[in-house]
Amino acid sequence: ALFACVSSHLEGRVQVIRPPPPPPGESASAGSDPSITSEEHFADYDAYMTGICYLGICQCIHRMSEYPGRSGGVAVKPTVGTLTHLLEPIDDPEVRKAFGRNLLYQMSMFNLDLEISGVNDDPLCRGMNKNASYRVANTPQSTNTRDIINCLSRQMDRTGRPVVFEIVWIDDTSFIVAASYRPNGTHNNRQQNGSGDEVLMEHGRIIHNALKDRFPNSNISSMAQYLEEQEKKRLAAAAETPSEPSVVSRMLNWIGINVGSSSQQGTEGPATKKRRLD
Numbered sequence: 001a002l003f004a005c006v007s008s009h010l011e012g013r014v015q016v017i018r019p020p021p022p023p024p025g026e027s028a029s030a031g032s033d034p035s036i037t038s039e040e041h042f043a044d045y046d047a048y049m050t051g052i053c054y055l056g057i058c059q060c061i062h063r064m065s066e067y068p069g070r071s072g073g074v075a076v077k078p079t080v081g082t083l084t085h086l087l088e089p090i091d092d093p094e095v096r097k098a099f100g101r102n103l104l105y106q107m108s109m110f111n112l113d114l115e116i117s118g119v120n121d122d123p124l125c126r127g128m129n130k131n132a133s134y135r136v137a138n139t140p141q142s143t144n145t146r147d148i149i150n151c152l153s154r155q156m157d158r159t160g161r162p163v164v165f166e167i168v169w170i171d172d173t174s175f176i177v178a179a180s181y182r183p184n185g186t187h188n189n190r191q192q193n194g195s196g197d198e199v200l201m202e203h204g205r206i207i208h209n210a211l212k213d214r215f216p217n218s219n220i221s222s223m224a225q226y227l228e229e230q231e232k233k234r235l236a237a238a239a240e241t242p243s244e245p246s247v248v249s250r251m252l253n254w255i256g257i258n259v260g261s262s263s264q265q266g267t268e269g270p271a272t273k274k275r276r277l278d
Helices: 002-009 038-063 083-087 093-098 145-152 195-214 223-240 247-254
Strands: 133-137 165-171 174-179 219-222
Touching (some): 133 223, 145 174, 145 195, 195 219
């Protein structure tokens, strides 16, 4: 039934390519390509059917005008299937099941550099600030993007300016919310007079308070604080891990020859771990 439904939506758009018939007097197996195994044939067919089903589901989501709800069917606007649907205050479980789930991070296009130096650097290169970007961890798995938008979309600062923010999912139970401010509608990082930083910090405090009210049992910290804590943990782990002696050194020490004792004099703890360059 699914194949028939999908095929009906894709008529005229997909062409099935069949191998040519075998020459007269030869069987189908003799006329087929001996280099193509049955496993490869099945893999090709599986890939083909996966693509067919994916295209068909996309077509169905794009075209459907209603979805099955608890009341037997609720009309949905033509924007169904797009992210604008997340802004609608609908709490139907069927909508939460189909749209706005917390798996959008899998399709995120953000390149998040978490190791750039300086507390005022822009983590997303989009006019943001580490001190005004917050990491929220240990949230319920039922949390989705619409929940975060509903929590922050009505926030205003002291001048009546709406708080603008960006959401980046890390995994199923953690995400980042960053205050975003682009003066004069541009993509410049900050104004030269520093007022952009003031706006970011004020909006960051508003976002932080709203997140604490909405997710009281989650771990919420600024990106600057989180990165500082991670660096302290890394240094502590490096200090507790002794350097591993070589096999030859262990053997010589075992027979009573203390190798490397003089070379270790004057050192001050383990060497700092070098940053890996990818």
